[in-house]
Amino acid sequence: MVLGELTAGVVSPAVSPLTAVGGAVIDAVPPAVKDWAIAVFGTSDKVALLVGMALVIAGLAAVAGVLEYRRRFAGASVIAVFGLAGVAAVLMRQQATPAAVAVPLLVAVAAVILLRVLTGRLHQWAEPETETGAEGEPPRRSFLQLLAGGAVITAVGGVLATVWRGASVVVNEARQQLQLPAAKSAAPPIPDGAEVELDGMEPLVTPNDDFYRIDTALTVPAIDPGKWVLRVTGRVGEEIGLTFAELLAKPLIERHVTIACVSNEVGGDLIGNARWLGWPVRELLALARPQADADMVLSRSTDGWTASTPLDVLTDSRDAMLAVGMNGEPLPLEHGFPVRLVVPGLYGYVSATKWLTELKVTRFADDVAYWTPRGWSDHGPIKMSSRIDVPRGGRPVTAGTVMFGGVAWAQHTGISKVELRVNRGGWQQAELAPGISVDTWYQWKLGIGLGPGQHEVQVRATNLDGETQAEERRAVAPDGATGFHTIRVDVNP
DSSP states (O other), X not given: OHHHHHHHHHHOTTOOHHHHHHHHHHHHSOHHHHHHHHHHHGGGHHHHHHHHHHHHHHHHHHHHHHHHHHSTTHHHHHHHHHHHHHHHHHHHSTTOOHHHHHHHHHHHHHHHHHHHHHHHHHHHHHOTTOOSOTTSSOHHHHHHHHHHHHHHHHHHHHHHHHHHHSTTHHHHHHHHHOOOOOOSBOOOOOOTTOSOOOTTOOOSSOOGGGSXXXXXXXXXXXXXXXXXXXXXXXXXXXXXXXXXXXXXXXXXXXXXXXXXXXXXOTTOSOEEEEEEEEEEHHHHHHHHOBOTTOOEEEEEETTSXXXXXXXXXXXXXXXXXXEEEETTEEOOGGGTTTOEEEOTTBOGGGTOOSSEEEEEEEOTTTOOOSSGGGTOOSOOBOOOEEEEEESOTTOOEESXXXXXXXEEEOTTTOEEEEEEEETTOOOEEOEEOOOSOTTSOEEEEEEEEEOSEEEEEEEEEEEXXXXXXXXXXXXXXXXXXXXXXXXXXXXXX
């Protein structure tokens, strides 16, 4: 594994055997398994997958060792299957090159050689009449020295592979040195009182380090901004190639926009609000001149992931943009550096393509995106919702006036009021802070008098069109969860 990662770092930085197999696993698992992984591990789902892969590989490697010890070439056959699986996984990735395909074969050959050497030394140890190994050492000592030496080399190689493939040392340095231009249209100022002062509340603007990350990239792609090109293809009057330097020279806008993952459960935290810097997508598409029968834009990431966004959403007045900045700095690598899509009003699986490389103007009847054949809707407008952040569910409070606080959102529509009810009683209207815009969440607070005991508290929101969020509890699939966020509050005397 370490040899494969090191070799791929030299000849195929975009894809390695480990990331290819991991990507194939992510592609193959049913949506229900993906939802379970996100629910259990949250944004650590990729770490969990890597740990799981390591455990499975270690177990099967042990099986290969036992088989090889008992019967010549039996374990080598297991490794050969691994090598072929690695080749197949690499071929499935969009970034596959002839060099990338050769890496799993090289790894398999090296693994077979190592396995043969180790089992040979072990056989010498097991033979009573054998007093010395090939180098004159006692067989037991020779085997253990080889095993320990291999472990040390593997550990050092693992560190080197992590650094070598770490996206990125070179790309991250390029990002740190990047000076973003000032926006021609700055973000409107945050209104006074928009951020509720209440202990335990989430910040109105989510820091980059705390912003959720959900995607299918097992490792963060490393894209040199100097070589990045965005292609606009498909049903257009003129295909376009846009470089990063050309993009930075455009009249950029800066806007606060809240984006959410479709896997966000009611009351979940797979949602965040940031100040984005970018160029409106509608201006780029206007240069390409979409054909009259086109109704969808298939955006593609460098790792082959795709999203299907309605063409009218990208060409209307909302601030859908090719984002290059996030909260005053270049996009973090894990959030799409150098360029990603940000589209107000749509869940990320149909809009928020990171590491963007292509916009294909097409039709829903002709193309499908990554998640659509896996049971998700091809249109994904964000559902109106609300959340209680304070007090945290399960934490006891003292009887008297208990302060509640949280957020509510109705993307691209805006929130008019937020209400709470206790033990299914009457609704009480909360104090709603002014929103930054209709494309961001709103914070709210409300003090409620509670006596000792356990109380159920629910929250609901109403948008500026007078519509109240749905009470019916629905799962995240196929197009987003609904229901009232409900917490239980233990009140002490």
